[in-house]
Structure formats: structure tokens, C-alpha cells
Amino acid sequence: MTLLDLARGPGLYWSVIIMITGLVWRLSTVLLMPYRRNLSAPGARAKGSLRGALTTIVTRTSPYRSFRSRTMPALMLSYTFHFGLLIILLGGAPHILLMKTATGLGWPPLPKGIISLASGLTLAALILVAIRRLRHPVLRLLSNLDDYFSLGLTILPVLSGLLLAEETYVSYELLLAIHILSVEALLIWLPFGKLAHVVLVVAGRAAQGAKFGHKGAIT
Amino acid sequence: MPSSETLGEELERRGISRRTLLKFATAMATSLALPPSMSAAIAQGLAKTRRQSVIWLSFQECTGCLESLTRSESPDLETLIFYFISLDYQETLMAAAGTTAEDALFQAAADNKGDYLLVIDGSVPVADDGVYAMTGGRSDFDLLQKLSRDAKAILAIGTCAAYGGLPKAAPNPTGAVGIADVIGDKPIANIPGCPPIPEVLTGVLVNFLSFGRLPDLDEHGRPLAYFGTTIHDQCYRRPFYDQGKFAKSFDDDGARQGWCLFELGCKGPVTHNACASLKWGGGTSYPIQSGHGCLGCSEPDFWDKGGFYTSLSGGDAPPWRTAAGAGAAGLAIGAAAAWNARRVRSSVDRQVAQEWQEKKEGDA
Amino acid sequence: MADFMETSPSENGIVAALMGELGALLEKFLETGVRDSIDLHRIPLTDQDLLELEQQLGTGEITISFDALGESRITETAHAGLWRVEHRNPSGDLIAHLVEVGDVPSIVSAGRSEMRAAAAAMTNDHSSSGGPANA
Numbered sequence: 001m002t003l004l005d006l007a008r009g010p011g012l013y014w015s016v017i018i019m020i021t022g023l024v025w026r027l028s029t030v031l032l033m034p035y036r037r038n039l040s041a042p043g044a045r046a047k048g049s050l051r052g053a054l055t056t057i058v059t060r061t062s063p064y065r066s067f068r069s070r071t072m073p074a075l076m077l078s079y080t081f082h083f084g085l086l087i088i089l090l091g092g093a094p095h096i097l098l099m100k101t102a103t104g105l106g107w108p109p110l111p112k113g114i115i116s117l118a119s120g121l122t123l124a125a126l127i128l129v130a131i132r133r134l135r136h137p138v139l140r141l142l143s144n145l146d147d148y149f150s151l152g153l154t155i156l157p158v159l160s161g162l163l164l165a166e167e168t169y170v171s172y173e174l175l176l177a178i179h180i181l182s183v184e185a186l187l188i189w190l191p192f193g194k195l196a197h198v199v200l201v202v203a204g205r206a207a208q209g210a211k212f213g214h215k216g217a218i219t
Numbered sequence: 220m221p222s223s224e225t226l227g228e229e230l231e232r233r234g235i236s237r238r239t240l241l242k243f244a245t246a247m248a249t250s251l252a253l254p255p256s257m258s259a260a261i262a263q264g265l266a267k268t269r270r271q272s273v274i275w276l277s278f279q280e281c282t283g284c285l286e287s288l289t290r291s292e293s294p295d296l297e298t299l300i301f302y303f304i305s306l307d308y309q310e311t312l313m314a315a316a317g318t319t320a321e322d323a324l325f326q327a328a329a330d331n332k333g334d335y336l337l338v339i340d341g342s343v344p345v346a347d348d349g350v351y352a353m354t355g356g357r358s359d360f361d362l363l364q365k366l367s368r369d370a371k372a373i374l375a376i377g378t379c380a381a382y383g384g385l386p387k388a389a390p391n392p393t394g395a396v397g398i399a400d401v402i403g404d405k406p407i408a409n410i411p412g413c414p415p416i417p418e419v420l421t422g423v424l425v426n427f428l429s430f431g432r433l434p435d436l437d438e439h440g441r442p443l444a445y446f447g448t449t450i451h452d453q454c455y456r457r458p459f460y461d462q463g464k465f466a467k468s469f470d471d472d473g474a475r476q477g478w479c480l481f482e483l484g485c486k487g488p489v490t491h492n493a494c495a496s497l498k499w500g501g502g503t504s505y506p507i508q509s510g511h512g513c514l515g516c517s518e519p520d521f522w523d524k525g526g527f528y529t530s531l532s533g534g535d536a537p538p539w540r541t542a543a544g545a546g547a548a549g550l551a552i553g554a555a556a557a558w559n560a561r562r563v564r565s566s567v568d569r570q571v572a573q574e575w576q577e578k579k580e581g582d583a
Numbered sequence: 584m585a586d587f588m589e590t591s592p593s594e595n596g597i598v599a600a601l602m603g604e605l606g607a608l609l610e611k612f613l614e615t616g617v618r619d620s621i622d623l624h625r626i627p628l629t630d631q632d633l634l635e636l637e638q639q640l641g642t643g644e645i646t647i648s649f650d651a652l653g654e655s656r657i658t659e660t661a662h663a664g665l666w667r668v669e670h671r672n673p674s675g676d677l678i679a680h681l682v683e684v685g686d687v688p689s690i691v692s693a694g695r696s697e698m699r700a701a702a703a704a705m706t707n708d709h710s711s712s713g714g715p716a717n718a
Binding site for chain 2: 001008011013016018021024027028033094101109112172176180
């Protein structure tokens with residue numbers, strides 16, 4: 001069995017299964033874990049925890065105004081690669097083809113030039129994020145294996161995908177195998193590290209928002 | 220009977236002119252993708268060599284490879300058999316049958332000991348002592364061992380002989396393997412394809428005749444001259460691939476305009492063969508030109524690489540039922556973890572309540 | 584069927600490139616005496632390209648045809664020193680298609696060893712008075 005056969009066969013099968021199991025596991029624990037009811041009285045101008053939860057999900061998209069200038073560079077980098085990944089995944093023809101093969105759902109792709117541009121920007125942003133994390137003294141103190149591993153696993157598919165689209169340096173077959181395997185590694189790791197924020201970000205913001213909404217401290 | 224005269228002498232004796240040989244060599248240079256100036260060297264090589272004894276063994280095959288060989292236009296099989304090789308054994312083409320044929324086989328091997336070219340099509344089954352392919356009471360496995368011993372070189376023709384091919388496809392009940400999996404001590408060239416292109420077959424034969432050795436091979440034992448590039452790299456539909464113009468289903472608008480067949484399962488990017496350049500039918504067409512994606516038939520185990528119509532971007536994703544099962548498993552684990560946490564929390568609460576109670580009673 | 588004289592030049596410029604290369608080979612022959620050729624089967628030519636190439640090459644005075652396990656035909660082009668060579672197999676399939684550059688196509692010249700054999704045979708014929716010739 002060649003590397004590509006592994007990637008397109010058992011690799012794809014098991015990575016998807018592990019990802020689904022892991023994500024459902026984490027989501028269900030978030031919903032089912034015991035929590036202490038907040039028995040304190042609501043704050044003076046509190047609008048309630050439900051409103052707080054819903055508002056915070058949206059408002060956390062952009063930092064509080066007094067932090068904006070300080071966090072803007074990091075924020076720009078982050079949004080660049082997040083939107084870049086979205087464009088690549090939803091607009092790239094081979095990815096749409098994968099979705100179509102798996103679910104029957106297809107849609108028209110974006111031109112290859114736009115995907116290339118998005119990939120380049122995404123890769124640059126991710127690399128800058130990595131450099132920042134390695135040089136910033138506080139971030140260096142805080143960062144653990146999860147941070148670096150998750151970053152690496154995100155960079156590898158983008159880089160291998162770019163090389164594959166340009167069909168350069170290495171044979172198509174090897175590049176395709178590496179690209180698919182790197183995505184599968186990402187899928188397997190996804191539920192268990194910080195990358196799980198893809199599904200947990202909403203829950204996290206909602207929990208914070210509920211707490212502050214009860215206190216009347218929504219910003 | 221091994222001949223003592225060279226091919227050049229024999230051809231002259233039979234009235235085949237030097238010009239005829241030169242013309243043949245010119246066509247060969249084209250077929251071998253060598254520069255036209257090489258034709259003189261090919262002609263010289265051929266003239267100096269002796270009539271090459273060729274023994275052709277057929278194992279687990281469908282005879283498609285021989286059929287392909289008979290379609291070669293340059294050189295055609297008749298010219299090869301009449302003038303350049305001595306096809307001493309070939310079960311489909313030879314007139315003899317039964318024990319006469321068997322005798323011819325072993326006689327030819329003995330007469331040309333160390334000099335004959337052993338050409339094999341079909342895989343060889345090794346399960347159950349090789350009982351699944353027998354010829355004249357002997358297993359093909361034994362026949363292979365016996366006849367490869369004194370061969371000068373071996374040509375494994377077709378994907379079955381090269382890598383196991385169709386008989387080897389899962390679950391491989393007969394234990395089929397390629398020739399190179401059995402024989403390790405002879406030079407072997409694999410000429411895969413299901414079947415191989417006719418001119419590739421004859422081209423390798425003539426290469427052997429002209430230069431006395433097998434051509435340069437890649438890591439899968441295939442002649443680099445024909446298998447050095449992928450279909451994708453030579454395909455005339457490549458501009459459409461680069462522009463993102465793909466046919467979505469057979470005979471749709473894109474297909475009619477000759478767009479790339481990647482989404483219909485074409486394995487061109489990972490398949491090495493000469494189909495896109497040499498083509499079939501003497502350069503008439505090849506599968507992609509006729510509207511069907513490449514099957515990857517010159518690659519090992521191509522029958523077991525997922526569906527022919529699943530694109531390289533697709534694969535064996537789990538079916539919905541299995542995915543739902545995975546979700547259920549995740550839910551079960553999560554619920555178990557939550558249940559355990561609640562149980563621990565309850566016992567902590569109970570303990571705290573008890574301590575509080577004891578403290579109250581203690582104060583009272 | 585397009586009118587032969589009105590074929591428009593194809594957009595890929597391959598025929599112009601081929602004519603350029605043939606011109607260079609012709610110069611090389613004039614300098615060094617080495618005959619060379621271009622194999623048309625090895626070059627991706629569309630039918631239109633082929634038509635255009637034939638137009639540009641044109642036809643000269645000499646046509647040579649011979650049977651050597653199938654018909655072969657050599658046509659002098661309108662350019663001195665350029666020859667179109669077509670080899671066919673006994674079934675009539677085109678098995679080689681070249682443009683050769685030189686004073687005369689290499690396959691046409693008689694071989695020296697054959698000429699020596701013929702000369703020896705003719706001398707023997709002369710010397711022995713009408714008896715059977717020794718090869």
C-alpha cells in the first residue's frame with residue numbers, strides 16, 4: 001500500500017471517525033458536566049445571563065475599544081489566516097470535490113488564482129503568528145506543546161497544498177499524499193487541543209457572557 | 220537451432236537490403252524516442268547481433284498483452300518474427316500443441332542456454348503450491364523457476380506479470396504475485412499496462428536486440444523511455460486542468476468541450492505511461508482523448524486503489540451510519556465522563572455537608 | 584476540406600520554429616558535412632501545423648520511392664538540401680516521418696561494402712572468361 005493509498009483509504013476513514021468521536025465527546029462534556037448554579041442576586045443593571053451569552057458571542061469578534069490599538073496587529077494576522085483558510089476550504093475546487101464525494105453537496109469553485117493568493121497570504125500570516133509566538137516574552141512563557149503543535153499542524157496542509165497546486169519540487173503523488181496525510185493529522189488532533197475552539201468558541205463566549213450578563217458587566 | 224551467422228549476414232542472405240534495415244532502424248529510433256541520428260547505431264547493432272531466441276510463457280493472463288503486441292505498427296510482429304527474433308515458444312501463436320509443444324520449449328531452452336530472452340505475461344500464483352495455474356501437469360511457479368535459470372533476461376509484460384495485476388486484486392485467492400516477486404537473480408524489465416501499448420512492447424524488444432541489454436529502468440523496473448513521465452505531464456487536456464475547467468459528469472457540456480476529467484476519477488497525475496504521447500492504435504487516441512479518465516493501469520495494485528470514478532481528491536470516507544456511530548461513541552464517552560464528574564461532585568458535596576453538620580454539632 | 588493555398592498560419596508558431604531549426608541544420612551541414620534530421624513524430628503537431636509545414640517546405644524536383652518491407656518515399660522540398668522522408672510498413676501505416684538535411688538523404692547512398700562486393704564481382708566477371716562469378 002503506497003502512502004497515497006494510505007491517505008485516501010484507511011487514513012481518511014479513521015481520521016474522520018476519530019475527529020467526530022472527539023468533537024462530540026468534548027461538546028457533550030461541555031453540555032453535561034455539572035456546574036454550580038449561580039445563587040447570587042443579579043447586578044444592578046444586569047440584562048440577564050441569556051442576553052449576556054448571546055451578546056458576547058457576537059461582541060467578542062472584535063476587541064474592546066481600549067485594547068484595539070494594542071492588539072490590532074495580532075488581530076489582523078489572525079483574521080487573515082482564518083478567512084484565508086475559509087476561502088481555501090470552501091472555494092478550492094479539489095476541496096469542494098471532496099465534499100461532493102462525501103456528502104453529494106457541491107458548489108461552484110473560486111478561480112485558481114484567487115485560491116493561490118489566499119493560500120500565500122494565509123501561509124505568510126501563519127508563519128508570522130509562529131514567529132510572534134516564539135519571540136514575544138510573555139507568549140513564550142505561556143506557550144506549551146499544544147500551541148506549537150496546533151500551529152504546525154495548521155501550517156503543514158497550507159504549505160503542502162500550495163506546493164501541490166504548483167506541482168513543483170516533488171512528484172505529484174508524494175505531494176498529494178503528504179497534503180492529505182497532513183490534513184488527516186490535523187483532523188485527529190483537532191478535538192483534543194486548542195484547535196477544538198472550532199466548535200467550542202461559541203460555548204466559551206456564551207459561558208463568559210452568561211456570567212457577566214448576570215453581574216451586569218457586559219461590554 | 221542457434222544460428223552462427225549474424226542478423227546482418229542472414230538478412231543479406233535472404234535478400235533483405237541494407238536499406239531495409241536502415242529504414243527499420245529509423246522507425247525504431249522514432250519509437251524509442253531516440254534522436255534520428257541514432258538510427259545508424261541501431262542498424263549497426265542489429266546487423267552485428269544474432270537472431271534472438273525468445274521464449275514466451277503465459278501464466279495467469281487474459282492474453283490481452285499478446286493481442287496488444289499483434290497490433291504493433293512499428294515494427295509489426297510479422298517483421299519481428301520473420302527477420303529479427305526466433306519466437307521459439309508461444310502457446311497462442313505456435314502451430315504445435317501438446318507434448319510436441321512442451322518438447323519444443325525445453326529443446327529451445329537447452330539449445331539457447333544462457334542466451335534466450337524469457338518473455339512472460341500473466342501473474343504467477345503461489346498459494347497452495349501453485350496449483351491454480353498449471354501447464355502440462357507442471358505448476359507455472361515451477362516452470363518459471365526452471366526456465367528463468369538459463370535465460371539471459373526476463374521481460375515481464377503487462378501489469379499482471381509486472382506486479383500481480385488483476386489476479387492479485389483483493390482478496391487475491393490464488394496468491395498471485397508479479398514475476399519479480401519470485402525471481403531475484405536475473406535482470407528483469409517490467410512493461411506494465413493493462414495491456415501495455417503495442418509499440419512499447421516491440422520497442423523494448425528492439426532495444427534489447429540493438430543494444431544487447433535491457434533499457435534503463437525506474438524504481439519499479441519500468442523502462443524510463445516510456446514510463447518516465449506521468450500521463451498528466453503529457454496530456455493535451457492539461458491546460459483545462461490548470462484553468463480549473465473540469466467535466467462534472469460524462470457527456471456534459473464540459474466533457475463535450477474536452478475539459479479535464481480529474482473530477483471523473485482520472486488517475487493521470489499519478490500514472491506513469493506513454494499513452495498521452497505515443498497513444499494507441501498507431502497514435503490514434505488514448506482513453507482521455509476518448510472521454511474516459513485514466514485508470515492508472517500501469518501502476519502496481521491499481522485495481523485496489525478505490526473506485527475508478529473516485530477522484531484523487533476523494534477517498535474512503537466513512538459512510539453516514541458509521542459516522543453516526545462515531546458520534547454516538549463520542550456521546551457515550553462524554554456522558555460517562557460527565558456522569559463520573561457528577562458522582563464525584565455529589566460525594567464531595569455530601570462530605571462538605573457532613574463536615575458542616577459535624578461543625579455545627581461541635582459548636583452547639 | 585480547406586483550400587490548400589488558403590490555410591491560415593496556426594497560432595502556436597511551431598512551424599516557424601521548425602523552419603528555423605532546419606535552417607540551422609542546413610548551415611551546420613555546410614560547415615561540417617554532417618547530415619541530420621528532425622523527427623516529426625516526436626513533435627506535437629496538429630493536423631493544421633502539418634499542413635502548414637508541408638506548404639512552407641514545398642516540393643522540389645526529385646521524388647525517390649522504394650519498397651523495403653513497405654513503401655518508402657523521399658520528396659525533395661523547395662529548399663535545396665531539405666528532404667521529406669516517409670517510411671511505411673507493409674500494411675501502409677506511416678512508421679517514420681522526418682525532414683532530412685543534407686546533400687542527399689543518407690538512406691539513398693549505396694553502402695561502401697556493397698559497392699566493394701559489386702566491384703569484386705564485376706572484376707571477377709571480367710577476368711574469368713564468362714564462367715560463374717565468385718562472390
